[in-house]
Amino acid sequence: MEIKDHLLQGPKVKFQKTPNHSGEFAKGDLDTIVLHYTAGPLGPSLATLTNPRVKASAHLCVDRDGTVVQLAPFNIQTWHAGKSEWKGKVGLNKYSIGIEIVNDGPLTKSGNIYRAWYGASLIESDVIEATHRNESIPRYWHTYTTEQIEVVNEICQLLIDTYGITEIVGHEEIAPMRKSDPGPAFPMDRIRNKLLKGNRDEDEGLNDDLKNGRVLASSLNIREAPSPEAAKVAKSLTKNQKVKILEQKGEWFRVTTEVEGWVSAKYIGLE
Template identity: 45%
Template structure:
């Protein structure tokens, strides 16, 4: 899974078809959910570059490349945001977060809901059809060199779904500190979205990060936000399944 870093799905597809790009991929997924296929899945494309994973060197030969139309990291200019090529991005299309492999808290372009939904559908179909072992980001196979698809894409949720977690439930955690702030973003500089969580409060993982996780509080609540990973611990699978059964259906409220 990649982000294009380009201006549009079509312009990215055109560039990937240009020999001067010295890069290619199998699919480009647009922000409206439409798909452009650039190569058959049994043809090697050049989307991974210098890469390694689980003892495999050079992932071009062993993977399917999906490029998602997304600008990636953004620049903040005053109170506004823009792409690296100067295109403005509305605030409601911006995610403020740190990358899971380190770096500053910074703005990233959000993926659209239909784009994420289509990415999940694509991954499910490809894993089932070709027996793929895992779903990885470019960031996972080229650490320190690449940052895509970045913290705005729910890659861990996708991987969890593809690996068939019990009851299709996300991992559950418990607060270990006497009190823990749940914040509007992935960093201590963001305001709390609710009163501090008490020790033992149970949480559902929504998005995993290197230092901060986005979670939802379990119970009759719609509290959702970011917590520091140092002050939570995973529950065992049995406890997680029990919580998933007891948790009432509730409409989620976006933190911040």
């Protein structure tokens, strides 16, 4: 993929113009990417994001198979953030590119069936149980596909290179009282740590020599939240397994390997 004249180009990119937009970004103002989920499939989401009565839009919509629909050029302000605030800036539409990712969001379970808010049922392999960063109790969430995560990653890199983006945030972080997207199923911290390394260190309370670790115990539980009562994310980590440390809370590290979760910090050796 590449960006030409503020438009994404590539074999899996389409363009569908939205009437919902403001003018160009003020010079020097564009410095942020805001990630969202659509809370529904592509078709209805595009219908909403291009409906003049709804007054909502975004720059891009990324489908489950990695197909991207661009709704407005990147130099134009779209309407995805609403009432929002980040690092002293208020109303992030004026400063950000909005990327919607097709995902059903939180799910409810009855018996063995997981359901989205609009009634669709999901199979278990498309569901994770995880605790949202703004909540304390785990819920069920629709997973993102590998294609989506790879495409979003690539697009963010292109936008950083083209527009000098310095912040990648979730809607849930700039409007935490109202919004839950993209939610815990999206590897938000991993992506921004990788793409913006350095920029987030302050926020995560980490310095450089805290980033790589190794499991010291013969077996180490990895959990959804920094608590011994929190549910386990996957099977235990094994001795000498290498991890990346993303965040520290008291006696706990949030780490990533093939899986992401919280482990007791005392069983991790720093490298």
